[in-house]
Amino acid sequence: MREIDVSEVKETVKKLCIDSNLYLGDDVLKAFKEGLEKEESPAGKDVLEQLIENAQIAKDNDVPMCQDTGYTVIFLEVGQDVKFTGGELKEAINQGVREGYEEGYLRKSVVKDPIDRVNTGDNTPAIIHTDIVSGDKVKITIAPKGGGSENMSALKMLKPSDGREGVIDFVVDTVNKAGPNPCPPIVVGVGVGGTFEKVAYLAKKALTRPIGDSHPDKEYSEMEKEILERVNKLGIGPQGFGGRVTALDVNIEKHPAHIASMPVAVNINCHAARHLEKTI
Amino acid sequence: MSDVKRISAPLTDDDIKNLKAGDRVIIDGKVLTGRDAAHKRLVELIDKGEDLPVDLKGQIIYYVGPTPTKPGDVIGAAGPTTSGRMDAYTPQVLKEGVKAIIGKGARSQAVKDSLKENNAVYLAAIGGAAAKIKDSIKSCDIIAYEDLGPEAIRHLEVDEFPVVVVNDAYGNDLYEKGREEYEVK
Numbered sequence: 001m002r003e004i005d006v007s008e009v010k011e012t013v014k015k016l017c018i019d020s021n022l023y024l025g026d027d028v029l030k031a032f033k034e035g036l037e038k039e040e041s042p043a044g045k046d047v048l049e050q051l052i053e054n055a056q057i058a059k060d061n062d063v064p065m066c067q068d069t070g071y072t073v074i075f076l077e078v079g080q081d082v083k084f085t086g087g088e089l090k091e092a093i094n095q096g097v098r099e100g101y102e103e104g105y106l107r108k109s110v111v112k113d114p115i116d117r118v119n120t121g122d123n124t125p126a127i128i129h130t131d132i133v134s135g136d137k138v139k140i141t142i143a144p145k146g147g148g149s150e151n152m153s154a155l156k157m158l159k160p161s162d163g164r165e166g167v168i169d170f171v172v173d174t175v176n177k178a179g180p181n182p183c184p185p186i187v188v189g190v191g192v193g194g195t196f197e198k199v200a201y202l203a204k205k206a207l208t209r210p211i212g213d214s215h216p217d218k219e220y221s222e223m224e225k226e227i228l229e230r231v232n233k234l235g236i237g238p239q240g241f242g243g244r245v246t247a248l249d250v251n252i253e254k255h256p257a258h259i260a261s262m263p264v265a266v267n268i269n270c271h272a273a274r275h276l277e278k279t280i
Numbered sequence: 281m282s283d284v285k286r287i288s289a290p291l292t293d294d295d296i297k298n299l300k301a302g303d304r305v306i307i308d309g310k311v312l313t314g315r316d317a318a319h320k321r322l323v324e325l326i327d328k329g330e331d332l333p334v335d336l337k338g339q340i341i342y343y344v345g346p347t348p349t350k351p352g353d354v355i356g357a358a359g360p361t362t363s364g365r366m367d368a369y370t371p372q373v374l375k376e377g378v379k380a381i382i383g384k385g386a387r388s389q390a391v392k393d394s395l396k397e398n399n400a401v402y403l404a405a406i407g408g409a410a411a412k413i414k415d416s417i418k419s420c421d422i423i424a425y426e427d428l429g430p431e432a433i434r435h436l437e438v439d440e441f442p443v444v445v446v447n448d449a450y451g452n453d454l455y456e457k458g459r460e461e462y463e464v465k
Contacts, residue, residue, distance in 0.1 A: 041462055043302070043444065043454075050406050050442070058411035064357040067347050067410040105356060107347040107430070148362045148385070148407065180455050181362055181385035183407035235463030239384070239406055241302075241444060242458020272408050 001083045002136035004280065006092035009084075009138065012278050013096025013126075016142040017072060018104035020276040021064045024055040027211040028248070028273050035185055035238075035245040044243030048185075051238075051271060066272045069106035070144030072097045072126040075208060079135035090128065098122040109147065129201060141208050141277040149186065149270040152178035155200055158262040167192055167264050168223065172230045174266040175247065180240020183270035185248045187211060188231065190224075191265040194255035203267035206251035208275040215252055224250045238271075248273070290338025291379035296399050299445050301452035305403060307441040311340045311382070313434040315361055318425050319369035326372050333424035334433060337377035343384075345430045347410070355420045355436070359410030360384040363402070367391050374398040382443055386455055392447050402447035404454075416441045 029052065036048045058065040074093060086092075101108055101123040108123045133139075154174045158166045171190055178186075191202025214221040227250045237243020248271070257263065287295055288309035299305065312334065314322070325332055343363055347356030363383030370381065371394035379400050384407035395402060405413060419437040426432050446454045 041458065043304075043458065046304070047406055050409050050412060054406075054409040054412040057415060058357075061411065061415075063350075063411040063414060064347050065411055066408040067345060067357040067359045068361070069347060105348045105350045107345065107356070151362070179386055179459075180404075181364065183384065233464035235459040235461065237458055237462055239404065239444075240386070240455045240458065241404075242454070242460075242462045244462060270408055 001081055003083050003085050004138060005086040006084050006089055007086055008280055009089065009140070010092040010096040010099070012140055012280055013074070013093050013142065014100035014103070016140065016276045016278060017097055017100030017106065017144070020142050020144055020274045021069045021104060021106050022062055023059055024065055024272065025210070025275070028271070029055060031211045031248040032271075035248060039238065039243050039245045041237050041241065041243035043241035044238040044245060047238035047241065048245070064106055066146060066270070067107055068109060068146040068148065069101070070146050070274070071110060071150070072123055073143045073145050073204060074126050074128045075141040075143070075205060076128055076130045077133045077139040078130060079137045080132050081136035082138055093128060094124040094126055097124050097126045137279050139277060139279045141275060143204070143208050143275040146270050146272065149182035149268045152182040153203070153265070153267045155196070155263070155265040157196065158264055160260070160262045162262060164223065166262070168227055168230065170264050171227050171250070171266050172234070175231050175268070176234055178268055179236055182268045183272075184236055184240060185238050185245045185271050187269040187273045188227065188247050188250040189267040189269060190227070190250065190252040191263070191267070192252060192254045193257040194263060195258070195261070196263055198255055199263035199265040200267070202253040202255055203265035206253040207267055207269045207273065208277070209251045211249040211273060213251065217254070220252050220254060224252050287380070289340045291340065292338065293399050296379055296401055296449050299401050299448055300450070301445050301448045301454040301457060303445040305443050305445060307340065307438055307443060309437065311342050311436045311438050311441070313342050313344050313436060315343045315345055315431055316365055317428050317431040318433050319366050319373065321425060323369045323372050326376060332376065336373065338379050339377070340380040340382065341373065341378055342382040342405075342436065355414060355417050357410035358414050358417060359408055360405040363387060370394060374400050387447060392451065392453065395447050396449055396451050399449045401445055401449060403443040404446045405441070405443050413441065
């Protein structure tokens with residue numbers, strides 16, 4: 001067994017919370033620059049130029065790139081040969097979020113009760129997805145998720161006979177309905193298969209893949225490509241002002257499904273496609 | 281796209297008539313902030329026929345919920361929030377004389393009709409460009425509802441704040457127009 005003090009987890013979470021909100025990933029920046037070459041609409045080009053400039057200002061001045069610094073979603077891969085010491089793991093993660101959002105001057109966007117709507121004041125509790133894997137390491141992936149794009153996401157239980165085309169149509173339709181609201185150019189995370197709750201998790205996880213990355217299974221990478229092409233024909237464009245670049249990328253994650261079921265989930269991410277990971 | 285136009289509050293009816301969907305606009309000077317909770321309170325006062333804590337005539341309202349202000353800074357990152365949440369309140373606020381609203385995302389038909397009726401415009405700032413917009417804000421003072429924290433009504437002094445006209449006073453909608461122009465069927 002390898003012992004890991006939870007204070008190391010806390011410090012890692014804290015740093016990842018701050019860095020993911022202040023520094024736009026190279027994959028996103030590269031996608032903006034490629035988008036600028038593809039975009040035909042002057043308004044769309046102007047948006048992409050301003051987004052590139054915004055990322056630079058955020059980095060230079062240590063300011064969040066977006067004021068919605070998100071709900072902190074954490075994917076935790078824990079090696080089964082790890083023993084945590086020095087306290088409780090979940091509390092250490094939440095403490096990392098608490099300190100990160102405070103010290104990074106990040107906006108606290110979590111309310112304690114969905115009806116009462118009183119802010120928890122420290123952006124906790126984080127949403128933590130834990131996966132037990134082999135080995136003696138811990139991989140922490142942080143994906144702060146903004147509310148505007150999250151609200152445009154959707155889930156549908158299709159019929160198995162709806163097949164490939166049914167999946168593609170549902171994803172394109174969801175992006176079409178979202179229009180300008182989720183701050184395009186977006187990244188589209190798609191989950192296919194599993195069960196009702198599993199498919200939403202898959203769609204969220206798909207958003208943590210780098211932009212430009214393709215699914216290893218050829219059938220799914222071709223679906224990703226086809227959806228991206230169809231989405232970019234919708235004409236929504238950057239910020240919805242009209243244009244060719246509505247989405248920067250489409251990532252699909254799949255899972256075995258029940259003989260009767262074909263769940264599909266679409267999780268939309270705004271252009272600030274934040275995700276950072278560290279293995280300890 | 282047309283040339284960049286400049287506006288500053290208080291806005292006149294002629295200022296609004298001159299703005300068309302798709303126009304790029306630079307705002308200088310005074311902008312009021314307000315979002316969900318502040319709108320709810322304003323509309324409650326309007327319904328009761330009571331005085332408002334701020335005169336809305338000719339004003340520009342910006343939907344924003346900034347990040348906390350760092351020591352030495354005027355404001356935190358300050359990009360626009362999704363406007364649809366304010367749809368229920370907007371027609372009443374426009375009746376009080378607000379001439380321009382800044383946010384991001386689509387508006388309801390009722391809001392678009394109300395913009396026409398009241399000769400006002402809906403402007404979009406770039407969603408997510410919060411660090412860049414922060415740089416154009418020169419001062420920030422709370423003028424009402426301090427207890428609402430980040431949702432309090434603030435007076436911002438802006439310099440070169442870039443926006444785009446989405447809904448003009450003639451019923452045009454850039455989101456619809458732009459999509460039609462670039463959609464591949």
